[in-house]
Amino acid sequence: MTETCSPNRVAANRQRIPLALSGAATMAVLLLAAGCSFDARALDEDAAGSLPGSDCIGSDCVPGPSSERDVSDGATSADVSSSSPDATGTIDPDPCGDGTPLNACGGCGELEGVPGRSCGPCNDGVWACRPDGEGEPGLVCTDARELNACGGCLDLDADPGADCGVCGAGAWECASANAIRCEGDVVNACGGCEPIAEGEPGDPCGTCGELACPADGADELICIGDDPNPCGGCAELDGAPEESCGPCGEGTLACDDDDPDVLLCLDPGETNACGGCADLDAQPGEACGPCNDGEWICDEDDDDAVVCEGASLLNACDGCGPLAGVPGEPCNTCGGSWACGTDGQVSCTGGDFNACGGCAALDEEPGASCGPCVGQVWTCVDGGEALDCPAGGNACGGCSALGAEPETPCNTCGDFWVCDGEEAVRCDEVLNACGGCEALDGTFHAPCGTCGSGRLECDGTDALQCVGDEGDDALVPWYADCDEDGFGDPGISRPGCPDTPPSASNDACGWVLNDRDCDDSDATINPDASDAPGPPFVDRNCDGVDGDASVGVFVHPEGDDDGDGTRAAPLATLGAALALVTNDGTRNTIFLAEGTWTLSRTALPGGVTLLGGYSASNWGERSFDNESVLQFSTPVGFVIDGATSPVLVQGVTVRTSNGTNAQPSSVAIVVRNTTATVRIEHNRLEAGRGVNGRNGQHGSGGEAGSAGAGGRSGGDSGTGGDGASATSCGPAGGRGGNGANGNNRGDSGTDGQASSGASGGGGGQGGGGEAGCGRGDSGGAGQAGGQGVEGAPVSVAGNQAAGALSGVQWRAGSGLDGNDGGAGGGGGGGGGGGGRNCIGVNRRGGGGGGAGSGGCGASGGLAGEGAGGSFGIMLSATGLVVVVDNEIETTGGGTGGRGGNGGAGGAGGAGGAGGSGQDAAGGGGGAGGAGGAGGLGGAGSGGSGGAGGASVGILTVDTSGLSASGNSFQLGAAGTGGEGGQTGGDSEDTPRSASGQSGIRQDVFQR
Structure with a gap:
């Protein structure tokens, strides 16, 4: 192969x-x-x-x-x-x-x-x-690697058997051929190495906290979340202690001693009889009207007002009730007529009947005395036309009844009664006091004996003897009166007869029968002396206290309100003492021992004297170092309103709470609408801080404009789109132009509607036509509407001159609301597209788009509120007020409220799209132009800031009756004014309205 x-x-x-x-x-x-x-x-x-x-x-x-x-x-x-x-x-x-x-x-x-x-x-x-x-x-x-120690091919993080773990107590072991794990390392709950003694993470700690690890690997735990509420509980409270509460904000929130997660409203106060919070001019059910026959009832539209219902009108004489006759009409047969009197009723005047019922003028009044004797009176005669005086008298020519008739026997000694003047008779020879006819050797019943304690009594009919002589037993102790004030020194006495002071040639002092003087070296100190309280705390009337104990109600921290208010059984509270003083017309002075009392705003009625600084162990010892502290849970302490009899406040410490929104200013003592003298002396007055003014709300943004409708296409009529309709605040947009047909120009769009200060957008031009086989021109776009005008920034802010007193409260001046922005203009409509004619065939252009409506202007921001102040004493419409030797301390005024920012202007409505042209081979009608957008609404300007709160020792409003001397002042800082709000939001680039003025810091300020 x-x-x-x-x-x-x-x-x-x-x-x-x-x-x-x-x-x-x-x-x-x-x-x-x-x-x-x-x-x-x-x-x-x-x-x-x-x-x-x-x-x-x-x-x-x-x-x-x-x-x-x-x-x-x-x-x-x-x-x-x-x-x-x-x-x-x-x-x-x-x-x-x-x-x-x-x-x-x-x-x-x-x-x-x-x-x-x-x-x-x-x-x-x-x-x-x-x-x-x-x-x-x-x-x-x-280059081949050997296997790792675990028989794998990857590198291991450590050698097996080596120490490992956070605490080094573990050993690395093979988890697999290519991985190891740490076995046997022991860490605590936080990943640390030492045992944690505090417990386990999540266990409770502190009051509200739980234990937690501060970090990974920590050896100890920390307590987190241990943040009890102000009452010591763990739940979130509905408010905070010292804040106001109650239906009218007069109460004060305080912790519940039985449940730290609960706030109680102390002294919440009540609404007035009509359900409101202000003082009513009268109480429902009381009589009203010029004739006092109407009834005050609550005003259905105002819980703080009453109206008079059912009152009668005055009669024709401006009086009340029906008249006895009609003014001007005859009232008798003597030619008199009814006439209005000063009492609002008629009386018969001119030609009245005389007192005897006749018409003749009388020289005297019937029943009046006449003649020399009692009982002789003028009497009507001749049918009431005349008077007569009847005769009267006794045998001696007088008017009184005689005890006997003259020339009658008067005793057993043969004597007769004879006239003793015109009104009496006497016995020509009178018997002696013992009934005999011989003269007595002395005066019957005259004093006799050592101190004249015996009396000469009859010894037969013609002699007297001394009866009842007590000898030395008649002597009484006489006391030395060296200052000659009529009161004796109880330490120096000498016996003497009751009616004759003892005497010696070397006596330098006089003697009196009483031992009531407590200082026989000073004639101005005695039980009859007047004891005006105050330094140097001398007991001038010897009653055991500085002041007059006989008119006093005594208050002691360990007293009992069921007591009678005497030194032996003092009361426990000032409220009980004031109730007793009000109901007991004989006592008008309250004696306060050293101690501290917590109470809410309290009225001091006219005629009351309030004295502090008495030792808790001895009423006879008084010093301003013995502080009698009145701690008010409310921003206002004492109120003396409408007093018509004198008031004295002396030797007490008054501390008031910080102001609240309902009661913005902290004031130790308020005096208003008084006609009698009010004295405020030798006190320590400590006012809390005024409340901060509330910030103004931000303005609302403007409403956006509506969008315009799109134009129709050339193949669908080519009509222009409708412009957006006008809104409640923004002007309408223009309508789009219609598209043209054939070789013609499209219609131009209509102009947008203008607003005040902003122009409307111009309409787009229509597109030109096309004579050939191309495309018609497009319509021009509509212009956008003009932008709305911005609200002008406010230049006037809250100031002290604009501050106002309402009842017992003062608040610095608030700022002004910001100005609204203007609406934007409506946009212009788009132009219609041009048409086309190509070899006799027409095509239509598209319609122009409708324009958007203008955006609405924004509202301005609201004003910042003026702050509350801190005042030692506030006077309003008073008589004489004497303020002497007081220590006056203020905490400081609140910060003025910030003005709200103005809102942003509303966006303009979008313009509608232009319609497309009708198409054809090689071209067609032109497109319609787009509608213009509506203009942007103008931004609102910010509200101006409120003024800062005052820090003033003594404020007087509409009064000139202040007499002040010897006072010391320690004043907290006045509040700063609130910042002005900004135009159209909180960007630093926009204008800002004026900021409020800082408050006043002054010892005495008169407005």
Whole structure:
């Protein structure tokens, strides 16, 4: 069988051939002798007879030497021959002596493999012929890898048996022939090496947290999520402590002592009788109207107002009730007429009846006294036309009844009664007091004895004797009155008669019968002295306290509200004391011991005196170092409203909470609508922080315009598309022009509708016609509508001058709302396509597209709200208010609210596509032009910012009655104004409206 080899192959069963041929010829002979076809171009003429390519063994071809020495196995070209040539230049035809040819390495015997093929346990080596001089010709496996330690061929990550693991406690083991795994390594729950002492991840910790690994490989746990709520619980609260609550925001949220996950609303307050939050002008059910016969009822449209229902109108005399007659009409037969009086009723005037029922004028009033005696009165006579005075009198010429008639016997001594003036009689000779006729030696019943304790009594009919004399037992203690104020020193006394003070030649002091003086060296200190409370805290009326204890209600931290408010049984709360003062007209002064009370906004009525600084262990000791602290849970502390009698607040510490949205300013004391003097002295007033103003809402974006309709194709009537209709805020787009038929120009599109400040887009021109067999011109595209005008930025922001007082609350001025943007103009309609006339055959152009309507303008951002302030004292429409020697501290004003950004203008509606022209061979009608887009709506401008809150010691509004001296002020910072909002969103490139003014920081500010 003849073998066929490739041009680069040579048969291995070579024949003996002479070597005298040239290299190329010899190679050719070898190939031909082997029965192989031959391409002489495959030989390398410079290889000196070497054969490039591969060898073939039987029908198998293997890579052969590629040069004189094959770089793969080192065999030379001589190895291709059976043996070295002999002297004759021939090759032995049976070099192995058994008829078998030489193998591929030039040796005898079968090889283990094929040179060039893979070998080795991992099949990555290459069989190559053993180099000359290194033994018998044969194969060696070159570059073969050994198996790894696990019996595989891949490189292992580590040696089996070596230490492994995070903690180095494991050992590498064979997982398979080509993989290892770490066995025996022990790690903790976090992947670390040390035992964890705190517990396991996920265990609870702290109040609300759980244990967790801080990182992979950690040896300890940390507590995460331990973030209790402000009350110490773990649940999310509906609000925060100190925030306002209740139907009118007057209450204060506080933690529930029994459940840290619950907030309670303390002192939530109540709505007014109509369900609103403001003070009503009157209470429903009370009388109203000019005649007080109507009734106040709640206004159906306003929960904070009442209206008067059922009130009567005034009568013709501007009074109430029916009249006795009609003003101006006759009222009697004497010519009188009814006339309105000052009491709103009629009276009969002019020609009235006189008091006797007649018409004549009387000089006197019937029943009035006349004559010299009692009982003589003017009496009507002559039918009421005159008066008469009847006679009267006694025997002595007087008017009184006599005890006896003159000239009658008056005693047993033979004497007679005689006139003693006009009104009495006397006995001409009177018996003595003992019934005798002789004069007595003394005055009957006159004092007698040591201290006049006895009395002279009758001893028979003509003598007296001393009866009841007590001697020394009648003496009483007298007390020294050295300051001559009428009150004695209880430490210095001397006995004396009750009616006669003791005396001695060397006495420097007077003597009195009482021992009630508490300082006999100062005449201004005694029980009758006036004791105005205050420094230097002297008890001037000797009642044991600075002030007047007789009109006092005493309050002590350890008191009881069931007590009577005396020093022996003080009350526990200020509220109970105020209720007692209000209901007890004899007591008007509240004495506060040192301590702390928590309360909400409290009204102090007129006539009340509030005094603090008394020692908790001794009411007689008073000092402002004994703090009586009134901690208000509300932003407003004391309110003195409408007082018509004097009020005094002295020696207390007032602290108020921060402002809230419902009560923006924190004020320690508010005085308003008073006519009596109010004194605020020697107090410490600490106001909380004013609330921040709320940010204005952002403006709404403008509504987008509507899209125009597409034009119809020339083959479908070629009519122009309708422009988008006007919206509630955007103008309409123009209509597309109709396509032309034949050699005519298409209709132009109509112009878009303009808006205020934005022009409408112009309509596209119609395309020209085609007289030949080409294509008509396309219609022109409609122009886009003009952009709407942007809202102008607001230049006026919140300021202090615009601040306002509402009830007991002050808020700085808010900003102004931003301006709305204008609408964009409507787009212009596209022009219709031109027609074509080709050899009398017409084709129609497409209709122009309808234009989009203009986008709507955006709304402006809303104004930033003014912030609340921090005030020690706030006065409004008051009489005289004296503010002396107080320490006034404010926390600071809130930050003004930011103005809302203006909205972005609405996009204009898209224009409709132009219709295609009617086609024909070689051309056709022109296409319609596209409709123009509606103009972009104008952006709204931002609202201006609210003013910052004030930080003022004393604020006066509409009052000039302040008298202030000796006060010290420690004021927190005034609040900054809120930033103005931006036009059309929050981009820094757009204009910004004005920012609010900063608040006022001033000791005393008058507005």
